[in-house]
Amino acid sequence: MKARLPQGFGGGQTNNLQQIAKQAQKMQEQMDETTKALEETEYSATSGGGAVSVTVTGKMEIKNLTISPEVVDPEDVEMLADLVIAAANQALKAAGEDKEDKMGQISGGLNLPGLF
Numbered sequence: 001m002k003a004r005l006p007q008g009f010g011g012g013q014t015n016n017l018q019q020i021a022k023q024a025q026k027m028q029e030q031m032d033e034t035t036k037a038l039e040e041t042e043y044s045a046t047s048g049g050g051a052v053s054v055t056v057t058g059k060m061e062i063k064n065l066t067i068s069p070e071v072v073d074p075e076d077v078e079m080l081a082d083l084v085i086a087a088a089n090q091a092l093k094a095a096g097e098d099k100e101d102k103m104g105q106i107s108g109g110l111n112l113p114g115l116f
Helices: 013-040 077-107
Strands: 042-047 052-057 062-067
Touching: 013 077, 042 077, 052 077, 062 077
Parallel strands: none
Antiparallel strands: 042 052, 052 062
16 A cells, blocks of 8 residues: 655655755845945944034944044033944944845845844
8 A cells, every 4th residue: 555645745845945945045145245235335324413424334344433623522522422422323223224124125024043
């Protein structure tokens, strides 16, 4: 007596696994390309009405910091620090949101820990 396998099991299973592996490989290649492009992208933000400007890369590194001389007050260093932090955080947030959006487009919204 021969056992019957349910539909979808058996001979075609190897082909399905190969197709899934090819799709996963293609998705990984797209993610690698997107990650490289994002790392080269620059994001800028300002605070204090443009008194402080920060540019970061997609690698989440600060590339440029510009401070207008008018906001440099030796008596109020805390305000200057707050402006720098605010501008840097805005630029980093923009970089993070862009990465999340572009990677989400590739993965179809799946949360794939460890991939990005």
